[in-house]
Amino acid sequence: MAKDKTVYSCTECGGSSPKWQGKCPHCGAWNTLIEGVAEAPAATRNRFASLAPASEVAVLADIEAAEVPRTPTGIGELDRVLGGGIVEGGVVLIGGDPGIGKSTLLLQALDGLQRSALPTLYVTGEESGAQVALRSRRLGLEQSQVKVLAEIQLEKILATIAAQQPAVAVIDSIQTVYSDQLTSAPGSVAQVRECAAHLTRAAKSGGTTIVLVGHVTKEGALAGPRVLEHMVDTVLYFEGDTHSSFRLVRAIKNRFGAVNEIGVFAMTEKGLKGVANPSAIFLSQHSEPVPGSCVLVTLEGTRPMLVEIQALVDSGGPSPRRLSVGLDRDRLAMLLAVLHRHAGVACMDQDVFVNAVGGVRISEPAADLAVMLAIASSLRGRALPKGFLAFGEVGLAGEVRPAPRGQERLREAAKLGFSVAIVPKANAPKPGARGAAREMEGLTIHPVERIEEALEVVRGLA
Ligand code: TYD
Ligand code: MG
Numbered sequence: 075m076a077k078d079k080t081v082y083s084c085t086e087c088g089g090s091s092p093k094w095q096g097k098c099p100h101c102g103a104w105n106t107l108i109e110g111v112a113e114a115p116a117a118t119r120n121r122f123a124s125l126a127p128a129s130e131v132a133v134l135a136d137i138e139a140a141e142v143p144r145t146p147t148g149i150g151e152l153d154r155v156l157g158g159g160i161v162e163g164g165v166v167l168i169g170g171d172p173g174i175g176k177s178t179l180l181l182q183a184l185d186g187l188q189r190s191a192l193p194t195l196y197v198t199g200e201e202s203g204a205q206v207a208l209r210s211r212r213l214g215l216e217q218s219q220v221k222v223l224a225e226i227q228l229e230k231i232l233a234t235i236a237a238q239q240p241a242v243a244v245i246d247s248i249q250t251v252y253s254d255q256l257t258s259a260p261g262s263v264a265q266v267r268e269c270a271a272h273l274t275r276a277a278k279s280g281g282t283t284i285v286l287v288g289h290v291t292k293e294g295a296l297a298g299p300r301v302l303e304h305m306v307d308t309v310l311y312f313e314g315d316t317h318s319s320f321r322l323v324r325a326i327k328n329r330f331g332a333v334n335e336i337g338v339f340a341m342t343e344k345g346l347k348g349v350a351n352p353s354a355i356f357l358s359q360h361s362e363p364v365p366g367s368c369v370l371v372t373l374e375g376t377r378p379m380l381v382e383i384q385a386l387v388d389s390g391g392p393s394p395r396r397l398s399v400g401l402d403r404d405r406l407a408m409l410l411a412v413l414h415r416h417a418g419v420a421c422m423d424q425d426v427f428v429n430a431v432g433g434v435r436i437s438e439p440a441a442d443l444a445v446m447l448a449i450a451s452s453l454r455g456r457a458l459p460k461g462f463l464a465f466g467e468v469g470l471a472g473e474v475r476p477a478p479r480g481q482e483r484l485r486e487a488a489k490l491g492f493s494v495a496i497v498p499k500a501n502a503p504k505p506g507a508r509g510a511a512r513e514m515e516g517l518t519i520h521p522v523e524r525i526e527e528a529l530e531v532v533r534g535l536a
Contacts, residue, residue, distance in 0.1 A: 080257060082107040109264035111255050142330055145241070148186030151339055151348035152179065154375075155310055155323050157331015160187075160242060160283045164330065165274050167248075168323075169288045169299035170312025175321050176287050177201070179339070179346050180244045181210060184220045187242055195240040199226040199250030213345040226260065228253040228269045235276055235284075245273060247287040248302070263301055270302045303327060315433030320355055321346065322434060324374070335375030354490055356381040356432040362460070366452030369463040369492070370444035371483035372436055378479075378486040380463070382431040383441065385448035390425035400430030401441065409446050409468065416472030417526045419450050439467035440477035443496065443528060450529060459535050461493035464528070466501070472525045476500035488515040494535060496520045496528050 083090045084107055089100030091107060098106050144159035153159050156166070170176050177200075184194040198206050203224045210218050221238065225231055228251050235243055245251060251269045252260035259265065270286060277284040286306065288299030303309050309327040314320050323337040338352035349355065357369060357380055366385045371378050383401075398406045406428060413419040428445055430436050443466040451458050465483060467475040477483065480501025487495060495517055502521035503512050512519045522528045 079112045081110055081112040083110050108267075109256055109258050109262070111268065144330070145187070145190075145192065147183040148190065149179070149183055149346075149348060150350065151337030152183055152323065155325040155328075155331075155335050155337040156308065157325070157328055157335070161307070161330050162241075162283060163278050163281045164283050164308060165277050165306040166283070166285045166308040166310065167288055167299055167302055167306045168285060168310045168312070169290050171316065172289055173316055174312045174314065175339070175341055175346055176312060177206075177246055178209065178213070178341075179323070180246065180285060180287065181206070181215070181220070182213060182345050184242060184244060185210070185213075185215045185218045188219050192241040193221070193238065195221050195223060195235065195238055195243040197223045197225055197231055197234075197243060197245050199224075199245075200247055226250045226252060228272060232272060232276055235280065235282055239280065240282055242283045242285065244285045245287065247289055248273075248299075249289055267301055267305075270305060274305055313433060313435050318432055320349070320432055324435075332375060336377075353377070353379050353486055356430070356434050358382055358384075358431050363457035363462070365455050365457045366448055368444040368448035368451065368458055370436075370441050370465050371463060371487050372434075372438060372441060372465070373477075373479055373483060378483045379434075380487065380490060380492075381434055381436065383444045383448045384429045384431060385445065385452045386427045387421055387424045387449055387452040388427075390423060394421075394423060395425045395427075397426070398428045400433065400435050401428055401445065402437070405439070405442070406445065408470070409442055410449070412468055412470060412472055412525060413446055413449065416524070417446075417450075417529050419453060419529070421449065421453060424453070438477070439475075440465045442466065442468040443474060443498075443525075446525060447496070447528065447532060450532070456536060458532065459494055461491065462495070462535070463487050463492050464496040466496075466498040466522075468525050474498045474522050474524060474528065484514055484517060484519065488517040492517055494518050494520070496522055496531055499523050 081090045081092060082094050084098040084100060086103040086106045087101035089098060091099050094107055097104050142161050144161055146153045146159040168176050184196055188194045203222050206222050223234055248266055248270055249261040252265050253268055256264055256268055273284050290298050307329040311324050311326055313322040313324060319341045321339045321341060325333050325335045327333060338349040339346040340349055367382055369380055369382050372381050396406055410421050443464045446468060447464050465477050469475055476498040480497060497519055499521040502519050503514055520531045522531060
């Protein structure tokens with residue numbers, strides 16, 4: 075086969091150029107040209123043939139909607155985020171910081187699948203076979219029958235997959251794989267994209283489930299997993315702080331299941347262990363309430379979880395800082411403005427830091443109320459009462475909006491022994507006397523409609 079020619083194509087307009095240029099000759103955008111392969115004309119016809127099998131036009135209602143069969147990996151929390159298990163021919167991308175546990179989890183999963191008599195293949199580009207073996211011993215998988223291949227050249231990996239026909243193949247990691255067709259270095263956007271595309275094709279045509287491991291790079295994920303998100307079926311990300319033992323695996327895209335589902339694991343001496351009932355692990359253990367701390371019930375996927383939000387408000391310099399860990403910083407700026415404008419809580423000359431305990435990332439706006447109460451509590455130096463929690467979205471007009479599935483959140487809090495809650499009015503249990511607190515299994519619920527009302531209730535509780 076003639077060697078394919080290199081071309082550079084623009085990520086903005088799609089135009090191509092035979093050589094690399096700083097500026098796209100078609101649309102004039104800067105730094106948008108990336109390397110790709112221009113194939114010999116004969117190959118062009120067949121390149122995507124396996125991806126687009128011949129198909130007739132059909133009426134939607136007439137097409138049989140077969141449920142995709144899933145194979146559980148045997149790791150409950152992983153199956154939960156995958157939507158029940160792996161799917162034949164599916165491509166899964168697992169991203170996360172180095173050292174967070176991607177290789178550990180996948181080795182455990184492959185071993186589980188191999189035990190249920192599915193042929194598996196673990197392709198390692200980062201570690202030698204001996205290192206993988208060492209890890210497997212550490213995980214207590216001495217008798218593991220998982221096949222291991224230490225290889226980084228794409229063509230050889232594809233040949234091995236074609237020859238071995240594994241049910242599942244893990245590529246650890248996609249950033250180490252390179253194709254001879256491209257001149258750029260392994261880990262570059264061009265290599266990562268081209269290799270992932272070939273592997274995806276192999277998955278679809280051969281029926282192998284392929285799991286790609288991708289490192290999140292510190293410099294904004296340039297050649298990181300983000301560039302692959304659109305071409306795979308399922309995208310999972312590891313979250314959590316490497317200093318704590320808890321790890322979350324979140325599905326952010328899933329063609330075969332619900333998104334935003336999360337799996338919770340604890341890193342132990344013997345690898346990752348699923349935490350089946352995670353609702354209370356993101357609370358820090360204060361024996362007495364401290365200022366600047368407020369608990370929130372967040373609903374990630376199908377399970378409610380209690381997470382502690384901490385705030386520290388301290389006098390700042392001429393340009394005070396706003397920093398957040400696990401929460402959106404722009405949203406924090408907005409909440410501070412709402413606090414000032416509608417509740418008279420001024421933090422203009424103060425540094426404000428907020429943190430979601432345990433390395434969880436909270437993206438839902440239902441965290442607003444807890445964040446604001448934590449900030450107000452820190453500013454005043456007064457702790458919220460023992461057994462207190464709050465949730466609800468806060469709008470720019472100072473209104474407190476309901477959170478989805480409020481009853482479920484409240485039930486979880488009541489189950490864990492919480493005693494006082496401030497929640498949006500629409501989330502509070504029905505009737506009861508107007509404006510008065512309502513009860514639910516030992517939990518006193520204060521419904522509020524506005525942020526100033528919430529702060530008023532807090533003052534009354536102290
Ligand atoms: P690893 O799976 O190698 O991370 P990644 O592939 O995402 O880079 O996980 C490495 C970390 O996990 C390392 O810091 C050691 C720790 N670890 C344990 O705590 N227990 C174990 O049983 C194993 C295998 C690893
Ligand atoms: Mg690894």
